[in-house]
Amino acid sequence: MAKLRWLVGALVAIALGLILGHLQPAPVVAQNAAPNVAPAVAAPTLATAGLTLENLGNGAYALIADVDIPPPEGRAICNGGFVVGSEGVLVIDPFQTPALANLLFDTVQTVTDKPIRYVLNTHYHADHTGGNPAAVGRGIPIVGRGPIRELMNTRNRANDPNLRAPDLVINSDTEFWLGDRAVQVSRVEGHAAGTDLVAYVPSAKVLYAGDMVFHERIPFIGDGNIRQWQGSLYRLIATYPEAKVVPGHGSITDVKGLQSMQRYFSDLVNLALSWRAQNLTREQAIAQSSETPAPYKNYRFQALYATGVPGLPGNLETAYDQIARSAAIPLVP
Ligand SMILES: [Zn+2]
DSSP, X not given: OHHHHHHHHHHHHHHHHHHHGGGOOOOOOOTTOOTTSOOOOOOOOTTTTTEEEEEEETTEEEEEEOOOSSOOTTOXXXXXXXXXXXXOEEEEOOOSSHHHHHHHHHHHHHHOOSOEEEEEOSSSOHHHHTTHHHHHHTTOOEEEETTXXXXXXXXXXXXXXTOOOOSEXXXXXXXXXXXXXXXXXXXXXXXXXXXXXXXXXXTTTXXXXXXXXXXTBOOOOTTSOHHHHHHHXXXXXXXXXXXXXXXXXXXXXXXXXXXXXXXHXXXXXXXXXXXXXXXXXXXXXXXXXXSOOGGGTTOBOGGGSSSOSTTSOOHHHHHIIIIIHHHXXXXXX
């Protein structure tokens, strides 16, 4: 079992590396560099990173990424955000490189002169945490949950030797106060191996949902647990029925975005149960169902639907292993 877990971890790290590997920060060269030195590589801008700044009111902001996979070089893969209070700022998910994190920090300073007090990682995946070293460089503490340090150091480090894991690890639901404004950080389960967090700003009714929500994108579930994820969505819908929702990937939504995720999982589970009823092998099941169903045809991240990108389990494969396989084959080989 431990070996299997290591293998899955290694596969995920390799695959995330394939997706993220070419996105290491580009060296920044002075604009007026003398001739015969390396050509100037400009620092990213919101436009080159494919990011749009959205003001959600009452101090809540989001940076929304316009991207598909594989991402063009320099594009942000996930969404980021920040919350401004009377005495400081909390930043959520500093993207996949320090250059993009610095862009996020500089964007904060275009709307407030308050200091950035914390950087929050909604989970350990490299597209949300690769920017952490930029926070360390500015002396800003990084907050994460549960086994995030171990998972970053074992699974992400091969592709990012300079990564910085959070130095503040929380293991309970926690309130961060920014002077007059609170951010409630809560644990959820299902996407990223015990490291998932969501952040809610009561005064703005804004929920930063991390990768619990992929809005109009095929979610990455190869490192997740479908049943736990379904349970967390149910709880988020019941707890935040009126919230604006900033997803980990995709445009800003609300409870409808949470419900769309619920439907996606419910369809996937029903599909896997139908494979089980037909006694299909994994290969037969995936061959029978490899075409994306109509409701999800226009979603981005199509590469994750059936068999995934090389080395990364696709969603049909994950559903087979977690739902269909469990009846016919013992869970422990
Ligand atoms: Zn993720």
